[in-house]
Amino acid sequence: MSRHHAAAPPAPAPASMRGAPQEIEWQLDATDLEGVARWLRDTALSHSLTVTPAGEALMRDRYIDTADRRAWRAGYTMRLRETADDAEATLKGMASSREGIRRRTEWNERLLQASCEALLAAPGAVGRRARALAGRQPLVVLFAIKTFRRRFRLEDCDGRYVGEVALDETSVLADVAAESGVEDIRRVEVEAVDEAAAATLAPLVEEMRLACELGDSQRSKFEAGARAAGLERPSVAVLPPLSNADRRRIGIGALARRVIDEQRAAVLAHEPGTRLGDDPEALHDMRVATRRLRSALRLFRAWLPPEAPPLREQLRWLAGALGEVRDLDVQIERIEAFAEAEPDLEPLAALLxxxxxxxxxxxxxxxxxxxxxxxxxxxxxxxxxxxxxxxPALTEAPALLARQWRRFNRLARQLDADSPDEDYHATRVVGKRLRYAVEFVAPLYGKRAGRMRAATTGVQDRLGAHQDAAVAIEQLRALAGDAGGQLPAATLFAMGALAERYAAGMAAEREAFPEVYRRVRLRWRALERRAARGKKRARR
Incomplete structure (x- = not known):
C-alpha cells in the first residue's frame, strides 16, 4: 500500500494551452475491483454524491504514431478505440502524474471505423492534427491493449454531473491480433468534468484510496504498453559539454560542426510540436534554430566546405515559412490579451x-x-x-567575436531617442548576430561568455520589443486598409487606440536602451580580455 496524502486538484495548464480541452483524472492501482465497486455503492452518499452504474464495455485500443514517433516526441499519444458499437480516435497529452492526478490536453473524435485511414480522412480536431503530424509519413501501430471497463456516473446533491469512476481490467497485448496479455493491469480511474468538480471529488478519492488500499499509478496505460512492447521514449541526442582539455584542443571547424549539429537537432526536436500547432513556443524554438543555423553558416564560412553557403538560402526559405505563422501567433496572442479589456478587438482577432x-x-x-x-x-x-x-578555436574565436562586436557597436552607439525606426531595426539585426556568435563560442570561455550572452539577450529583448511594436503598427495600418470593410467601425477605432499603445511602448524601449547598452559594453570588455588570454595560452 502506498504512502497516503491529501488528494489535490492539479496545477493550472500552461498559458499556451489554455482553451484546449482538458482531462482531469485520478489513476489508482487496485487489487480488488469488486471491493471498490461495493465501497462506492455504500459510501458515496456520505459525500453527498449519487453513484449510478453507467454500463460496461470491452474496449480494444491501438496506439499509433509515425515511424519517427512524432506524436510521442511532441508529448502526445494517439489512440484508436473500438467497442461493440463505436469507433473513436483520441489525441492526449502525456502529462506526468502528480499525487495520483493527471491533467492532460485531450481531443476526441468519432470515426466511421477504428483505422488509420479513417483517422487521416476525419474532418475534426483529431483528424486535422493527425494529418499535420504525419505529413507524408504513414501511421503505424505501436502496440495494442484490451480493457473491460465498468463505469459509474457521479452526481452531486443538486443532480449536477461531476464525473465518473471507471473500473478497468486491462491487458497489454503481445500483438494487435492477440487475445491474451503480456501484462495485466487493474486500475480505478476517477475523472472530473472541471476544476470545481475536481474539488468536490477530491475527498471521496482520498477516502477511497485509504479504505480500498489503492496506490497511485506510476505509469499510464500508454507507458505500460510501450514498456511491454520494448519501446523507449524518443530523445534527441545531446552533445556532452566540452571538458577543459577539449576547450584547449578543439578546432574552429570542429566547433562550427558542433554548433550545426546542435541546431539541426533543435529543428528536429521542435518539428512535431510545430506541426501540431497548439503550443506557439514549439514553432518559436524551431524558427530560432533555423536562424542560428543561418548565422553559424555565415560566421564560420571560412572553415566550412563549399557545400555550406547555399544552405543559407534553403534555411531562409524554411524560416520564411515558419515566420509567417509565428508573426501571426504573436499578433493573435497580443490582440486576444487586449480584447479581454476591449471586446471590440475580437473581430480583428478572428480575422487573424x-x-x-x-x-x-x-x-x-x-x-x-x-x-x-x-x-x-x-x-x-x-x-x-x-x-x-x-x-585552434581559441586562436580564431577572438577575431570572430571582435568583428561582430564592432558591427554592433558602430550602430548601437549612434542610437538616440530621435533615431529612425530603421536604425533600431538594423542594430537589432547585427545585435542578434553578436548574440549568436557569443552563444556559439560560449563553451570556450565559461562564465564570462555566459554573462555576455545574458547582456546581449537584454539588448535583444529591448530592440526586439521595439521592432515588434513597429511591425504591429504597420500591420494594423495594413489591416485597416485591406480588411477595413470586413471590420466594424468600433473595431477600427480600437485598432487606432491600440496603435497608440504600441507607439508608447516603442518610446519606453528607446528610453531603456542606453542602460542595456551600457551593460553589454561592460560585459564585452570582460569577455574580450578572457578571449585574449585564451588565445595567448593556445599559442604556447
Missing part, C-alpha cells in the same frame, strides 16, 4: 486566426516538401564532415 489557418497550410506544405528533407540531410552531412588543417 483565419489568416493563421492559411499560413499554417503553407508551412505544413513546406515541412512536407522534399526540399525540407534534403536540407536536413545536407546539414547532417555537413555536421559529420571532416576538417582538414583545423586551426
Amino acid at each position: 486566426r483565419i489568416r493563421r489557418d492559411g499560413a499554417r497550410e503553407r508551412m505544413l506544405a513546406a515541412l512536407d516538401d522534399p526540399r525540407y528533407e534534403a536540407l536536413l540531410g545536407a546539414l547532417e552531412y555537413l555536421a559529420a564532415s571532416a576538417t582538414e588543417g583545423d586551426a
Whole structure:
C-alpha cells in the first residue's frame, strides 16, 4: 500500500494551452475491483454524491504514431478505440502524474471505423492534427491493449454531473491480433468534468484510496504498453559539454560542426510540436534554430566546405515559412490579451486566426516538401564532415567575436531617442548576430561568455520589443486598409487606440536602451580580455 496524502486538484495548464480541452483524472492501482465497486455503492452518499452504474464495455485500443514517433516526441499519444458499437480516435497529452492526478490536453473524435485511414480522412480536431503530424509519413501501430471497463456516473446533491469512476481490467497485448496479455493491469480511474468538480471529488478519492488500499499509478496505460512492447521514449541526442582539455584542443571547424549539429537537432526536436500547432513556443524554438543555423553558416564560412553557403538560402526559405505563422501567433496572442479589456478587438482577432489557418497550410506544405528533407540531410552531412588543417578555436574565436562586436557597436552607439525606426531595426539585426556568435563560442570561455550572452539577450529583448511594436503598427495600418470593410467601425477605432499603445511602448524601449547598452559594453570588455588570454595560452 502506498504512502497516503491529501488528494489535490492539479496545477493550472500552461498559458499556451489554455482553451484546449482538458482531462482531469485520478489513476489508482487496485487489487480488488469488486471491493471498490461495493465501497462506492455504500459510501458515496456520505459525500453527498449519487453513484449510478453507467454500463460496461470491452474496449480494444491501438496506439499509433509515425515511424519517427512524432506524436510521442511532441508529448502526445494517439489512440484508436473500438467497442461493440463505436469507433473513436483520441489525441492526449502525456502529462506526468502528480499525487495520483493527471491533467492532460485531450481531443476526441468519432470515426466511421477504428483505422488509420479513417483517422487521416476525419474532418475534426483529431483528424486535422493527425494529418499535420504525419505529413507524408504513414501511421503505424505501436502496440495494442484490451480493457473491460465498468463505469459509474457521479452526481452531486443538486443532480449536477461531476464525473465518473471507471473500473478497468486491462491487458497489454503481445500483438494487435492477440487475445491474451503480456501484462495485466487493474486500475480505478476517477475523472472530473472541471476544476470545481475536481474539488468536490477530491475527498471521496482520498477516502477511497485509504479504505480500498489503492496506490497511485506510476505509469499510464500508454507507458505500460510501450514498456511491454520494448519501446523507449524518443530523445534527441545531446552533445556532452566540452571538458577543459577539449576547450584547449578543439578546432574552429570542429566547433562550427558542433554548433550545426546542435541546431539541426533543435529543428528536429521542435518539428512535431510545430506541426501540431497548439503550443506557439514549439514553432518559436524551431524558427530560432533555423536562424542560428543561418548565422553559424555565415560566421564560420571560412572553415566550412563549399557545400555550406547555399544552405543559407534553403534555411531562409524554411524560416520564411515558419515566420509567417509565428508573426501571426504573436499578433493573435497580443490582440486576444487586449480584447479581454476591449471586446471590440475580437473581430480583428478572428480575422487573424483565419489568416493563421492559411499560413499554417503553407508551412505544413513546406515541412512536407522534399526540399525540407534534403536540407536536413545536407546539414547532417555537413555536421559529420571532416576538417582538414583545423586551426585552434581559441586562436580564431577572438577575431570572430571582435568583428561582430564592432558591427554592433558602430550602430548601437549612434542610437538616440530621435533615431529612425530603421536604425533600431538594423542594430537589432547585427545585435542578434553578436548574440549568436557569443552563444556559439560560449563553451570556450565559461562564465564570462555566459554573462555576455545574458547582456546581449537584454539588448535583444529591448530592440526586439521595439521592432515588434513597429511591425504591429504597420500591420494594423495594413489591416485597416485591406480588411477595413470586413471590420466594424468600433473595431477600427480600437485598432487606432491600440496603435497608440504600441507607439508608447516603442518610446519606453528607446528610453531603456542606453542602460542595456551600457551593460553589454561592460560585459564585452570582460569577455574580450578572457578571449585574449585564451588565445595567448593556445599559442604556447
